[in-house]
Amino acid sequence: MKKVKRFERKRRVRAKISGTSDCPRLSVFRSLRNISVQAIDDEAGKTLAQASLILIDKKAKNTVEGAALVGTKIATDLLQLKVKKVVFDRSGYRYHGKVKALAEAARTAGLIF
DSSP states (O other), rough: OOHHHHHHHHHHHTTTTTSSSOOOOOEEEEEESEEEEEEETTTTTEEEEEEEEHHSSOOOOOOOHHHHHHHHHHHHHHHHHHHOOOEOOOOOOOSSSSHHHHHHHHHHHHHHH
């Protein structure tokens, strides 16, 4: 039931937002062991950049601090691709805890959303 509600929220949000090549969609996925984020160009159907705890470091844990590391990693990757503006897609998760830490870390690293 909890998962169904999240997918309903995700579908509602995705109906309103879309990413382009100069303003991609920053999509978050959160699980019990990992947090990952992708920068997606919906017009071309391509992923521009991605970051997750697995790609960062073996010692990074699935905590708020780990989510902040993922946020700074995706921001540095996008800034190297000369992308500064993104649309944040929280995928039906609450803007709280790890999702909030990821977003704020990406903002402080230089992304605008």
